[in-house]
Amino acid sequence: MQSIENYDFSGKKAIIRVDFNVPLDGNFNITDPSRIRAAVPTIKKVLAKGGSVILMSHLGRPKGTPQDKFSLKHIVSAVEKEIGTKVDFANDCIGEEAIAKTSALKAGQVLLLENLRFYNEEEKGNEEFAKKLASYADCYINDAFGTAHRAHASTTIIAKFFPNDKMFGFVINGELDAIKKALDEPKRPFIAILGGSKVSSKITIIEALLKKVDKLIIGGGMSFTFTAAQGGKIGNSLCEKDQYETALRVLAKAKELGVEILFSEEEVCVKEFNNDSPMRVFPANEIEDGWMGVDISSKSIAKFDKAIQECKTILWNGPMGVFEMDNFAKGSKAIAESIAKSTSNGAFSLIGGGDSVACINKFHMADKVSYNSTGGGALLEYIEGKTLPGIAAILEK
Numbered sequence: 001m002q003s004i005e006n007y008d009f010s011g012k013k014a015i016i017r018v019d020f021n022v023p024l025d026g027n028f029n030i031t032d033p034s035r036i037r038a039a040v041p042t043i044k045k046v047l048a049k050g051g052s053v054i055l056m057s058h059l060g061r062p063k064g065t066p067q068d069k070f071s072l073k074h075i076v077s078a079v080e081k082e083i084g085t086k087v088d089f090a091n092d093c094i095g096e097e098a099i100a101k102t103s104a105l106k107a108g109q110v111l112l113l114e115n116l117r118f119y120n121e122e123e124k125g126n127e128e129f130a131k132k133l134a135s136y137a138d139c140y141i142n143d144a145f146g147t148a149h150r151a152h153a154s155t156t157i158i159a160k161f162f163p164n165d166k167m168f169g170f171v172i173n174g175e176l177d178a179i180k181k182a183l184d185e186p187k188r189p190f191i192a193i194l195g196g197s198k199v200s201s202k203i204t205i206i207e208a209l210l211k212k213v214d215k216l217i218i219g220g221g222m223s224f225t226f227t228a229a230q231g232g233k234i235g236n237s238l239c240e241k242d243q244y245e246t247a248l249r250v251l252a253k254a255k256e257l258g259v260e261i262l263f264s265e266e267e268v269c270v271k272e273f274n275n276d277s278p279m280r281v282f283p284a285n286e287i288e289d290g291w292m293g294v295d296i297s298s299k300s301i302a303k304f305d306k307a308i309q310e311c312k313t314i315l316w317n318g319p320m321g322v323f324e325m326d327n328f329a330k331g332s333k334a335i336a337e338s339i340a341k342s343t344s345n346g347a348f349s350l351i352g353g354g355d356s357v358a359c360i361n362k363f364h365m366a367d368k369v370s371y372n373s374t375g376g377g378a379l380l381e382y383i384e385g386k387t388l389p390g391i392a393a394i395l396e397k
């Protein structure tokens, strides 16, 4: 493995797996360019050191069929704007045009290849396909953390063709540093805040975190399964009856490990699932039938805020309520503010998972936390203790 800081790119072609899977509106305008922006330091480093750059990415889910709406040609001008250099485009990621354009590439030039997922071979991790991509370049940089948990051709398999010339870009280096800081060497006390809808989808993360944290806040829709499992009344709130045993097991394990679990004291409830539905606050374990909890109340916010201010490391995954509806976003917003305040007082905060990052962005607080993870699924798999194939492929000798 090489380091992007020290590698000699002079006169070399670098093929970089970036994550340009950006959201586009109906007119192909990029509604959030942050993924392109994130890749800029890596691209600029190669160019500044006298190399040339071949960019490859997926966009959307074309499932092996070329489709105009998933073409990366729509983002060429945005990439040019972000890196301040002209970007050429190859209409197919493999084939004659790609071969001709990559072989003609000169130092300082940038070429973007068409969507990798126009070929099923990409997601299948096909070795021949990976070999074709590898043939364009002298070195390989993986800078797409969001797909690092997938053994795809461009994220994992390709690395074997560069045994001495493979490395992480700055995005992945930043992610790994932030994750290590939070999970492997946390300053104590360490608090994790988990929310979102389902216990079943978060259980392996909860169990992995119990071994690492001092305190755990469980909020959002998944908290009701815990309340109901203990005999509380949750009205029509979200609930997974088949997870009662799991919930009780988590509570027992936390007790055994001395981890304090904090639940919402009171919930903001509605009768109908829409933003303008009249709201009523109930104690979280005494919600009347016909009402469902959609956000944490101010009393719960105060309780959670106190715990967050006492901690030195904070990990947040999952909203505290139905944050997509403005009237039920107050709890998630208050938690974001609390994390920002604790961060300004010296805590290290890592925000992970698509919805928590969406929360932080919605409330314009991205620059007030220590690190926003770009890879929801990849981060969660890392927390669960799984090996990410895209990371392992670079680390392997």
Ligand code: AMP
Binding pocket: 195, 196, 197, 198, 201, 219, 220, 221, 222, 238, 293, 294, 295, 317, 318, 319, 320, 321, 322, 323, 324, 355
């Ligand atoms: P997840 O994908 O499991 O992290 O869940 C995120 C989703 O959980 C968001 O779309 C939220 O709207 C939803 N959510 C959070 N709290 C609640 C709640 N109290 N009732 C229903 N859905 C919720």
